Every structure is written in structure tokens, then in C-alpha cells.
Amino acid sequence: xxxxxxxTVVFITGAFVSHTGWDQWxxxxxxxxxxxxxxxxxxxxxxxSTLRDRQPNDxxxxxxxxxxxxxxxxxxxxxxxxxxxxIGHSLGxxxxxxxxxxxxxxxxxxxxxxxxQGVLSFEFSFLKSLWKPLGPFSSTKKTHLMSFKEWQYAFTxxxxxxxxxxxxxxxxxxxxxxxxxxxxxxxxxxxFSKPHAPLLFISGNKDHIMPASLNYKNYKKYKNNxxxxxxxxxEGKNHFVLGLPTWKEEADYALNWIxxx
Numbered sequence: 001x002x003x004x005x006x007x008t009v010v011f012i013t014g015a016f017v018s019h020t021g022w023d024q025w026x027x028x029x030x031x032x033x034x035x036x037x038x039x040x041x042x043x044x045x046x047x048x049s050t051l052r053d054r055q056p057n058d059x060x061x062x063x064x065x066x067x068x069x070x071x072x073x074x075x076x077x078x079x080x081x082x083x084x085x086x087i088g089h090s091l092g093x094x095x096x097x098x099x100x101x102x103x104x105x106x107x108x109x110x111x112x113x114x115x116x117q118g119v120l121s122f123e124f125s126f127l128k129s130l131w132k133p134l135g136p137f138s139s140t141k142k143t144h145l146m147s148f149k150e151w152q153y154a155f156t157x158x159x160x161x162x163x164x165x166x167x168x169x170x171x172x173x174x175x176x177x178x179x180x181x182x183x184x185x186x187x188x189x190x191x192f193s194k195p196h197a198p199l200l201f202i203s204g205n206k207d208h209i210m211p212a213s214l215n216y217k218n219y220k221k222y223k224n225n226x227x228x229x230x231x232x233x234x235e236g237k238n239h240f241v242l243g244l245p246t247w248k249e250e251a252d253y254a255l256n257w258i259x260x261x
Contacts, residue, residue, distance in 0.1 A: 004198060004261050006085050006106035010077060011038040014090025014114065015180060016133070016146055016155075017171045018048040021242050025087070028251055037084075042072050044173065051173040056142040058174060063140075066182035070098055077104050083197075085258060089242055090114050090210060091179075093201075094188060097218075100196050107198040107261065109254045112210045112239055113218060114183060116190040121214040129154040129209035135177050143174035154209040155239045167243060192221045198228035198261045202250055204237025228261055 009029050011022040022038035029036050043061040044051060051058070073095060077084060083106040088096035093113025100108040115121070133144050146154065148168050156164040182188070199222070203215035212233050219231040232253060234241075241250060 004085065004107045004258050006082050007034050008080055008082055008084040009034045009036045010073070010080075010084045010086050010105075011036065012073060012086060012088035012092035012095045013038065013041065014088070014092040015175050016090075016173065018051075018173050019044070020048070021089075021171050024247065025242065025251055028248070029255070032255060034085075037076065039073065039076050041069055043176075048169075048171060048173050052145060054143075055145045055174040058143050059141070061174060061176050062143045062178065064176040064179055066179045066187050069179060070095060070187070074099060074102065074104060082106070085109070087111065087254060088113070090239065091183065094183065097190055097199070098188065100199060101190060101194060103197075105197060107200075107258060109200045109202065109257070110215075110218075111202045111250060111254075112204060112207050112237075112241055113201060113215055114210060115214055115218050117184065117186060117188045119214070119218050119221060121211055121217070123211045123213065125153075125208035126211055126214060130180075133175060133177070134180050138177060140177045140181070142177075144177055145174040146172055157208055157238050158206055158236075159238070159240070167240060171243070190221070193223045193225060195225050196222075196227045196229075198257075199230070200254065200257050201229075201231045202241075202253065203231070203233045204235075204239075204241055205233060206236055206238045207241075209239050230257065 013019040019040040026036040086096040086105045086108040089111045091114040093110030096108040201219045203212040222229045
């Protein structure tokens with residue numbers, strides 16, 4: 001397998017948060033010589049406060065399907081001059097896995113990734129974090145906005161109230177229940193036996209919504225077929241890993257991995 005030669009990075013945002021959460025990562029990777037993009041999802045290319053003002057009657061976002069999100073990123077990627085490196089967080093991590101499977105990326109880094117179809121967790125924190133957003137008894141005609149209390153538990157557990165509040169105001173946006181439910185279907189199926197470009201999983205042992213054990217289970221599903229598949233767990237990291245003061249630890253680890261493969 002060829003080394004990763006790409007100098008283009010596409011950052012892929014997860015659910016519940018604005019794509020601007022990648023801003024410091026983009027600046028850092030660009031300082032290392034990479035060209036970067038962090039496209040918003042369809043229906044989400046607006047400031048977080050604007051998107052929250054549309055809650056809960058943003059019908060465009062409420063009707064969004066996960067297949068549309070995947071195709072949106074695929075189109076952007078295929079218009080680039082080279083196959084990029086994909087770096088995704090949470091549902092963006094699963095998106096990176098699925099796009100890597102399509103053969104349109106040079107490599108992928110899945111940070112605290114959401115699981116593909118059939119990879120499950122029964123950890124209490126996982127079920128508690130996702131019960132309201134999935135809303136099994138709620139209408140898909142309205143979007144879901146995490147309450148501050150939900151955000152404190154699912155994303156920013158262990159941080160001070162002031163940091164949690166600031167992060168909430170800057171990052172939190174409404175989400176499509178339809179997209180979230182689609183991740184339980186064949187739209188998110190991974191062929192774990194299929195050869196793929198290099199793939200790195202990064203997890204954190206304090207993550208409530210995407211526990212490290214779930215990330216490890218995702219990683220272990222891949223078959224030994226000659227493809228590079230690696231896993232790294234960091235201590236003390238919650239789901240707000242991209243915005244923690246220690247975010248460069250993950251960024252540097254990813255950079256070093258890219259340069260070695």
C-alpha cells in the first residue's frame with residue numbers, strides 16, 4: 001500500500017455541533033503545510049445562534065437524511081485535485097469511515113467515532129446521552145436541540161460550568177432526528193473485510209456519548225486484510241475533545257500517524 005502523500009485535509013463535523021469547531025484544527029494543520037476544508041452539513045451553513053433560532057421548526061434540517069450528508073461530502077471530495085485525508089469527529093468519524101470505504105480518500109482519522117450499523121454499546125452513558133436526541137417516540141418533523149443539561153453530560157462532563165456554558169453557546173445547534181435514526185440502518189453499513197486506505201481511531205476514556213469501549217469495538221471489527229487500521233485511547237478526554245485545552249495532543253498524534261503511513 002502506498003504511503004499517505006496527500007496534503008489536503010477535509011474535516012468532517014459530527015451531529016449537534018457547528019462546523020466552526022474545527023477552526024483551530026484547520027489553522028494548525030495549515031501551519032504544517034496542509035490545505036484544509038471543514039464544510040458544513042447541508043442545511044447547517046449558518047452561525048450556531050442562527051440555527052438555534054430556527055429550532056424546532058427548521059423543516060429543511062428536520063427532513064435531512066444521512067445519505068444526503070454522505071453524498072454532500074463525497075461530492076466535495078471528488079472535486080478536489082487529490083484524494084484527501086479525512087478527519088471526522090463523532091458522526092463525522094463514521095462519515096469518514098463510510099467515505100473511506102468508497103475509495104475516495106487517501107486516509108481517515110475517526111475521533112470518538114459514532115458506530116456503524118451493527119456495532120452497539122449497552123453502556124449506560126451511551127444510552128442516556130442518545131435517548132432524547134434519537135427520540136424513539138418523538139416526531140421527525142421537528143429538530144432536536146440538546147438542552148444545556150444534556151450538553152453538560154454528553155459533551156463537556158468534567159469541565160467547569162463557565163467552560164461548559166461558553167462551549168454550549170458557541171457550538172451547539174439543532175439536529176435532525178432522521179439523520180440520527182438513519183445511522184441505525186444499512187446506510188451506515190461497513191464492509192469490515194474490504195481492503196481500505198489507512199484508518200486511525202482515536203478515543204477518550206471520559207467520553208459519555210461515544211465511550212472508548214465502543215470505539216475499540218468498532219476498530220476490532222475490521223479484518224486483518226493487509227490494510228493499516230490503528231487505535232489510540234487518550235486518558236481524561238470527553239466528547240468535547242476538539243475544543244479542550246489539550247486538543248493538540250490528538251492533533252499531533254494524528255499528524256504523526258499520517259506522516260508515518
